[in-house]
Amino acid sequence: MCVNRAAYTSATRRVVCDESQLLLVNTGATLLNFESGELEANAGDVILLPRRQRYEGTPLGHVTITTARIDTTFLRDQARWLPEDNALISALVAPDSDVAPLVVNPPLREVPRIDAALRQLMQGQLRYTSPFRRFRHVADLFDALTAPSSAPSTHDSVRRAVALLVEHSEHAWTMQSLAEAVLLSRSQLNRLFQRDVGMGPAGFLRHQRVRRMAALLTATSETVETIARQVGWTNPSHAARAFRTVTGVSPRHYRRHHRDDPRPPERTDMGFAPAGARSAMR
Incomplete structure (x- = not known):
């Protein structure tokens, strides 16, 4: 793969x-x-x-x-x-x-897992990875893709919250402002979001910002600090820590290995050649 x-x-x-x-x-x-x-x-x-x-x-x-x-x-x-x-x-x-x-x-809860498995497979192409480790990532990918939706159908308010966080991840969301936007209390939103997505709104927002940051790191020449602010983080140091937590590498390491790969870029056949408290959710 x-x-x-x-x-x-x-x-x-x-x-x-x-x-x-x-x-x-x-x-x-x-x-x-x-x-x-x-x-x-x-x-x-x-x-x-x-x-x-x-x-x-x-x-x-x-x-x-x-x-x-x-x-x-x-x-x-x-x-x-x-x-x-x-x-x-x-x-x-x-x-x-x-x-x-x-x-x-x-299921919504599997999308971060799918993204993580694909990212691990992609990073494994840039450095030696044991066949067993690659096989594990492939197995994780297909396990997430074929996971049954055993939980109740996703609540409409959770779908709206997910859409807001995906489409407007740069916004300075708080649990209160997101709950008001989807007409739920903070406790209801957190409980339903955890049930349907497998993580809280703050964790989901962090993953969305990291995904957008990763895309901009490979597609633009903007500084890491500028990109961090574009995706919604006001503190570049906090952004770097969040990026490392999700991807396992620093933003600069990610950019270096995904933009300066010495091998010719792979080409896909579509022509694609090688995104409780009131305190802000960060």
């Missing part, structure tokens, strides 16, 4: 996928055109693109996408070990001509 992350502001040319691809939209939104139609992909969406079909992406502004290329032939050989009743696995092992692009829609 080969993984890369890139930012786009203009349409990609229409190309044919040689291998199936899994897309995670990190920030922004894009229109995906394919042979039988089109779909809009927004931040947090996970989409499977079956191989041997033509695709073209049209960003709606600035969009950052993580792409994983999947060896479908190998996966089909392992089909006997995989769950048969999962839509993603069924699409991956089905005959190519029978499959349209699939929006995976994992």
